[in-house]
Amino acid sequence: MKISNEHISKILREIAVYLEMQNVPFKPRAYEKTAIAVADLSEDLHALYEKGGIKAIEEIEGVGVSIAEKIEEIIKTGYLKYYDQLKKKTPVDVSSLMSVEGLGPKKIKKLYQELKITNVEELERSARAGKIRSLEGFGEKTEENILKSLEFLRQAGGRFILGYIMPDIRKIESDLKKLKEVKKIIVAGSVRRRKETIGDVDILIVSSKPAPVMDFFVNMPNVARVVTHGSTKSAVKLKNGLDVDVCVVAEKSYGAALNYFTGSKYHNIALREIAIKYGFNLNEYGLFKGKKTITGKTEEEIYKKLGLDYIEPEMRENEGEIELSSEHKLPKLIGYNDLQGDLQIQTNWTDGSNTIEEYAEVAIKKGLKYIVITDHTKRLAMTGGLDEKKLLKQIAEIGKINEKLSAKGYKFKILAGSEVDILKDGTLDLKDEALKKLDVCGTAIHSYFNLPKEEQTKRIIRAMENPHVDIIFHPTGRIINRRPAYEVDIDEIIKAAKRTNTVLEIDAFPDRLDLKDDYIRKCVFAGVKLAIDSDAHLVSHMDFLEFGIAQARRGWATKDDIINTRPVEAMLKLLKK
DNA sequence: GCCGTTTTCGGCCCGACTGTTTTCAGTCG
Numbered sequence A: 001m002k003i004s005n006e007h008i009s010k011i012l013r014e015i016a017v018y019l020e021m022q023n024v025p026f027k028p029r030a031y032e033k034t035a036i037a038v039a040d041l042s043e044d045l046h047a048l049y050e051k052g053g054i055k056a057i058e059e060i061e062g063v064g065v066s067i068a069e070k071i072e073e074i075i076k077t078g079y080l081k082y083y084d085q086l087k088k089k090t091p092v093d094v095s096s097l098m099s100v101e102g103l104g105p106k107k108i109k110k111l112y113q114e115l116k117i118t119n120v121e122e123l124e125r126s127a128r129a130g131k132i133r134s135l136e137g138f139g140e141k142t143e144e145n146i147l148k149s150l151e152f153l154r155q156a157g158g159r160f161i162l163g164y165i166m167p168d169i170r171k172i173e174s175d176l177k178k179l180k181e182v183k184k185i186i187v188a189g190s191v192r193r194r195k196e197t198i199g200d201v202d203i204l205i206v207s208s209k210p211a212p213v214m215d216f217f218v219n220m221p222n223v224a225r226v227v228t229h230g231s232t233k234s235a236v237k238l239k240n241g242l243d244v245d246v247c248v249v250a251e252k253s254y255g256a257a258l259n260y261f262t263g264s265k266y267h268n269i270a271l272r273e274i275a276i277k278y279g280f281n282l283n284e285y286g287l288f289k290g291k292k293t294i295t296g297k298t299e300e301e302i303y304k305k306l307g308l309d310y311i312e313p314e315m316r317e318n319e320g321e322i323e324l325s326s327e328h329k330l331p332k333l334i335g336y337n338d339l340q341g342d343l344q345i346q347t348n349w350t351d352g353s354n355t356i357e358e359y360a361e362v363a364i365k366k367g368l369k370y371i372v373i374t375d376h377t378k379r380l381a382m383t384g385g386l387d388e389k390k391l392l393k394q395i396a397e398i399g400k401i402n403e404k405l406s407a408k409g410y411k412f413k414i415l416a417g418s419e420v421d422i423l424k425d426g427t428l429d430l431k432d433e434a435l436k437k438l439d440v441c442g443t444a445i446h447s448y449f450n451l452p453k454e455e456q457t458k459r460i461i462r463a464m465e466n467p468h469v470d471i472i473f474h475p476t477g478r479i480i481n482r483r484p485a486y487e488v489d490i491d492e493i494i495k496a497a498k499r500t501n502t503v504l505e506i507d508a509f510p511d512r513l514d515l516k517d518d519y520i521r522k523c524v525f526a527g528v529k530l531a532i533d534s535d536a537h538l539v540s541h542m543d544f545l546e547f548g549i550a551q552a553r554r555g556w557a558t559k560d561d562i563i564n565t566r567p568v569e570a571m572l573k574l575l576k577k
Numbered sequence B: 001g002c003c004g005t006t007t008t009c010g011g012c013c014c015g016a017c018t019g020t021t022t023t024c025a026g027t028c029g
Helices: A004-023 A027-040 A047-059 A063-077 A081-089 A094-098 A104-115 A120-130 A140-156 A162-177 A211-216 A251-262 A265-277 A298-306 A321-324 A354-366 A388-407 A455-467 A489-501 A518-524 A539-554 A568-573
Strands: A184-187 A200-206 A223-229 A235-236 A243-249 A281-283 A288-290 A292-295 A339-345 A370-373 A414-421 A440-444 A503-507 A530-533
Touching: A004 A027, A004 A081, A004 A104, A027 A063, A047 A063, A063 A081, A063 A298, A063 A530, A094 A104, A094 A120, A094 A223, A104 A120, A104 A489, A120 A200, A162 A184, A162 A200, A162 A539, A184 A251, A200 A251, A200 A281, A200 A503, A211 A223, A211 A235, A243 A251, A243 A518, A251 A265, A251 A281, A251 A288, A251 A298, A251 A370, A265 A281, A265 A321, A292 A298, A292 A354, A339 A414, A339 A440, A339 A503, A339 A539, A354 A388, A354 A539, A354 A568, A414 A568, A455 A489, A503 A539, A518 A539, A530 A539
Parallel strands: A200 A243, A339 A370, A370 A414, A414 A440, A503 A530
Antiparallel strands: A184 A200, A223 A235, A235 A243, A281 A288, A288 A292
């Protein structure tokens, strides 16, 4: 049996919880750290082990001899004796119980010892029967909170897709901003780091009169319940299930608090460890030496005092950015206003809802200089995909609209493109003679998602080898929270992209964000060019470009790595001849 | 259990809030 990285990560995470149940010091953190590292690994552990043996496993950050041996045992046998022993002592469904808000290792242990609770169903039954309130350390309130938390888990399932929830977040931000007591406000946390999905929202406020701010916040009309209501920190759950935390700080601590609440947790831990080496102490109030304040007002100052260059929030994942920063080698990330064009747009010629002209008008308003029309092709019959004849007609239509725009004095260009379907064998569903007529030829997979990895990889590489194909759209095909990526060897894809001079797309659609961040990083390191496109099916979808840029920044991409940061002629020059 | 330009042994991030407590453990971020 082949063991996935997620499976190994889950076992390691559960071991951390079990050790914490037994009050074992420090080891839990070692296991937890490794669990995260394994989950984030872009390479398959199984493959890594086959290639490099246990030595290769030990290379992973945070993995030493002992954990490497345990990972080896899981890969070889499918089991881990150490884990089984721990599980025998407390045979409970750790992962699901840990996802219940308010429950941690100690409480889970108690619930098992006293009430023999092993899973969320039994937890719910006991809570409903009022059996939990009488346990030592528990009470009526705890029992109530457990039931509420279970209810939420049932309906929301956890994480929100950033691009879809962002309008709600910005509304709360602007409502709070209107209060006269609010001097400064910023959304920190995973929202500021622009993670593709978020678990909650952390809002930071500077105010010398926090009480009215807190009162307004917990009484907002869309609040379902108040989780905590303190003098400087409050938390609510909204009716849509989103958790929002607000923290009020003094101006002098703003930078430290912003840094603290932006995270990531592991970026912060690394910063505090650096602080300790300097004899400092870093917390959410500032950077201190004993009782003396060194700084705290801005993030820039804090990084500087730690000998670091300022690190953009999108990079703060403790993935090597701190080392680069200390060597003054951080990349200059692409900016949110750097795009000049959008290279993937579907119109009402196929499954889009707006006309070519409507897209052009909105794009001009957004300040873009060009767009590429990329309707589907004939194999996608359900979308009314274009055949060679219809495509020629569309090219002629685009020419006419360009003339109209230019007559009106606009310096804006609509380019003819396509989202040509890649067939099962890697050939395309339109003839080369038609493709030749396009300004930009994009291609994508829309079928046979379940091919074996090797075949799927070959299929895409064959498409890239077509001399007319400029871009591969959404290269891994995942849809966040709905379906996983199809199996491809991303390293081979990237190698082939470099060799064939094919551009890979960062699809900005909020539930795609395909490529994901660490694949983008691989492209950047390999020198493969990328494009950020909205994949719009409606004019309003062009607003999603922002999230594509965010994703590119999370992947450490610079302006130069993204072809559509350039004027139209320069962009076209980068494509295949 | 991991790690090292202060260390191969002796450290390991830090504070707020809640609910249970009469001074604090557990959880969270």
